[in-house]
Amino acid sequence: MTRSMNRLYSTSTVGSKRWSHVQKGPEDPILGVTVAFNKDTSPSKINLGVGAYRDDNNKPYVLEAVKKAEKKIFEANVDHEYAPIVGVASFNNAAAVLALGEDNSYIKEKKITTVQTISGTGALRVAAEFFGRFLPGVTAYVPNPTWGNHNVIFADSKVPVKSYSYYNPSNCGLNFEGMIKDIQAAPAGSIILLHACAHNPTGVDPTHEQWKKISQVCKEKEHFVLFDFAYQGFASGSPEEDAYAVRLFVEDGHLIGLCQSFAKNFGLYGERIGAFSLLANSAEEAAVLESQLKILIRPMYSNPPVYGARVVSSILSNKELTQQWRSEVKLMADRIIDMRTSLVKYLKQHGSTKDWSHITNQIGMFCFTGLTPEQVDRLASEFHVYLTRNGRISIAGITSKNVEYLAKAIHSVTK
Ligand SMILES: Cc1ncc(COP(=O)(O)O)c(C=O)c1O
Structure with missing residues (x-):
């Protein structure tokens, strides 16, 4: 560092402006969905943005196999090296x-x-x-x-x-x-x-x-x-x-x-x-x-x-725990698959004649619905349903209690 730079860095004015060139970055679009969802006070609100599994009561799920393994680890009195x-x-x-x-x-x-x-x-x-x-x-x-x-x-x-x-x-x-x-x-x-x-x-x-x-x-x-x-x-x-x-x-x-x-x-x-x-x-x-x-x-x-x-x-x-994990991961996958089927069933039942077969053909936690950004905006403003504007929904946010409401909302904005 030169002597003049040394002088520059030691002045308090430079110190107070050190980060003045740093601009605020954009928010993560998925976090934005959660922020909007949290602000909404409607009891019918649905968050389809989260990328984490939820059970049929919309709660995080701790696997029994994990609980048993945690108990074993605790009892083994392990160190923290x-x-x-x-x-x-x-x-x-x-x-x-x-x-x-x-x-x-x-x-x-x-x-x-x-x-x-x-x-x-x-x-x-x-x-x-x-x-x-x-x-x-x-x-x-x-x-x-x-x-x-x-x-x-x-x-x-x-x-x-x-x-x-x-x-x-x-x-x-x-x-x-x-x-x-x-x-x-x-x-x-x-x-x-x-x-x-x-x-x-x-x-x-x-x-x-x-x-x-x-x-x-x-x-x-x-x-x-x-x-x-x-x-x-x-x-x-x-x-x-x-x-x-x-x-x-x-x-x-x-x-x-x-x-x-x-x-x-x-x-x-x-x-x-x-x-x-x-x-x-x-x-x-x-x-x-x-x-x-x-x-x-x-x-x-x-x-x-x-x-x-x-x-x-x-x-x-551990054979027994592996077996338990297998049945629990299947349970999670099956719930997701069931919700896909249910959503399509209710869309049809409420009069949608569109082809929704992609909802059941697609697999995993996420579904690209084909909803346009404008339809996504209407879902939020009229129905308290939140998802990213690319039309992606996290199936994990759907439960047997909210699936019919969601189907009606999607039908309303797509007819
Ligand atoms: C395709 C894909 N890769 C990688 C990850 C990484 O996730 P994590 O860092 O939580 O394991 C995710 C999580 O959403 C994902 O969807």
Whole structure:
């Protein structure tokens, strides 16, 4: 620092203006929905913006399997020592096994590195930082539309980001031809981000046949495939069915990257528990990759928190608790599927002749309704129903008590 700069920084006028160039940033659109919902005093109000599961009484749900695991952890009188940089080893192994399957050869032969992360967002951030460092200048392609954080995470990690066609607004389904064309047109060796299941925000997933074609095209173009797996078990109710795409790509020989979140399927939102894995050609390569992941993680957050990892690993290492978790994740998925069916039933019952089949064809917590921004505004002002202006609803906000009211409201603004 020069002497004149020193003088500048020591003056109180400069001190008082230090942050004067910082402008207020825009609010997150989803938070905006919740703010508007909280202000509304109507007893009929419905919040369809939240990205967290709610039970049929609109309450957060703590899984019984989680409660039992917590009891076991408490009774074991564990200490609070630091985890290693890569996190809790038993959790990392359980996470990889859950995604890739019991007898996956990469796990058996240690041709994989898995690091515990700060939930799914942290997994994506670690992945993006790794690409920024070791695949410099390589563009990441994300679906259009995608979860709002994807673009920002890549951009903040200095990874160029572009999108590929995904959603077809004319039938509220998949623009499969467009998707394939764009993935084919991307420069060879690009990073292709795929939502493994329950695409957020559209709820539109490829079929098994379509996944096969996507895998083939990615293979031909030697693209690096990064799966964002935030909803395993939560989409169909079966962790295996939801892992179809991930396991198919691995069988097809892709050395994938995998970001997992345990927020939704274990109801551990605030515990921030996730994992990032990279498949490798050999155990030696996996060890090399892990050494660099450690170097990257250490200055970011040193090492991850242990609590969520302990909960998930005690469930997945115990047959009875795993069984209980499976039945509870199915219960959550089934409630979501039931609400989709119910909403369509009431829309028809109240006289809507529109085609609402996309509501039941789509899967997972979110549904792209096809409602226009103006219709969304009317839902809020006339019916106290709140959602983002892109027409996305969180099915978790629907209950057996409010579904008919919601159907009537949607019918009113769409007829
Ligand atoms: C597609 C997708 N990826 C990742 C995440 C990450 O969530 P979390 O950081 O809470 O695990 C979410 C959460 O909404 C998501 O929808």
